[in-house]
Amino acid sequence: MNKIIVANMKMSMTLKEIGYYIKVLNDKLDTDNDVIIAPSFIFLPYFKSDKYLTCAQDVSEYESGPYTGEVSALQLKSINVKYTIVGHSERRNIFHENSAIIHNKIKHCLDNDISPIVCIGEDKKERISMTTEQFLRRDILELLQDFPKEQLENVIIAYEPKWAIGTGITPTPKEIDETIFFIKDIVESAFKVDVKVLYGGSINKENISDFKKLKNVDGFLIGGSSTDIDEFLEIIEQI
Numbered sequence: 068m069n070k071i072i073v074a075n076m077k078m079s080m081t082l083k084e085i086g087y088y089i090k091v092l093n094d095k096l097d098t099d100n101d102v103i104i105a106p107s108f109i110f111l112p113y114f115k116s117d118k119y120l121t122c123a124q125d126v127s128e129y130e131s132g133p134y135t136g137e138v139s140a141l142q143l144k145s146i147n148v149k150y151t152i153v154g155h156s157e158r159r160n161i162f163h164e165n166s167a168i169i170h171n172k173i174k175h176c177l178d179n180d181i182s183p184i185v186c187i188g189e190d191k192k193e194r195i196s197m198t199t200e201q202f203l204r205r206d207i208l209e210l211l212q213d214f215p216k217e218q219l220e221n222v223i224i225a226y227e228p229k230w231a232i233g234t235g236i237t238p239t240p241k242e243i244d245e246t247i248f249f250i251k252d253i254v255e256s257a258f259k260v261d262v263k264v265l266y267g268g269s270i271n272k273e274n275i276s277d278f279k280k281l282k283n284v285d286g287f288l289i290g291g292s293s294t295d296i297d298e299f300l301e302i303i304e305q306i
């Protein structure tokens with residue numbers, strides 16, 4: 068089955084570098100998987116191809132109005148952006164985003180036909196105290212509450228343990244598959260929705276073969292390794 072592969076390029080690259088990246092991507096990408104590219108806001112309009120879709124890395128919690136520096140869901144929709152990452156752990160930790168803010172962002176995405184890729188994941192402390200499942204359950208119920216089922220069907224979840232992001236350390240394949248099964252089960256029992264769940268955290272060309280066949284994993288959110296176009300294409304090829 069096709070996998071969803073999302074490149075979270077974070078704050079990387081200049082215009083010249085992104086030009087090279089796009090050229091190689093457009094020339095060489097050849098896959099049946101669903102590839103989604105999330106560059107910095109300013110580069111979104113440069114990514115134009117029928118081989119992939121684009122994704123913002125964030126969106127404003129406000130619908131519209133005088134919010135200097137913000138980008139609204141409606142503005143993203145107007146340039147044909149189909150996905151937006153929300154609740155990434157870097158936004159939560161560095162920019163202090165809480166559940167209420169993330170919930171607003173999900174709402175604006177859904178109201179504008181943008182699929183939010185909602186990031187959830189435990190910290191080291193929950194893992195050590197074996198409270199990961201409780202933590203994930205609470206986060207899912209808070210973030211997805213109050214939306215109609217038809218809207219929730221457009222949500223994608225990315226399971227990204229915070230301790231695995233950018234560290235080179237990952238859970239075992241079995242742990243990932245079991246946790247994603249657990250996430251799907253909560254969403255199904257609470258909201259009657261069959262949600263797609265991606266794994267993210269230190270995926271690279273060396274370890275992708277360990278994870279690509281996992282039954283419950285619908286795809287991958289790839290940070291650091293997606294910013295090197297050769298490595299990104301190699302990962303896609305392996306999947």
Ligand code: PEP
Pocket residue numbers: 075227231232233234267268269270288289290291292
């Ligand atoms: C991310 O930031 O979403 C991520 C998965 O990063 P990395 O692949 O670098 O761990």
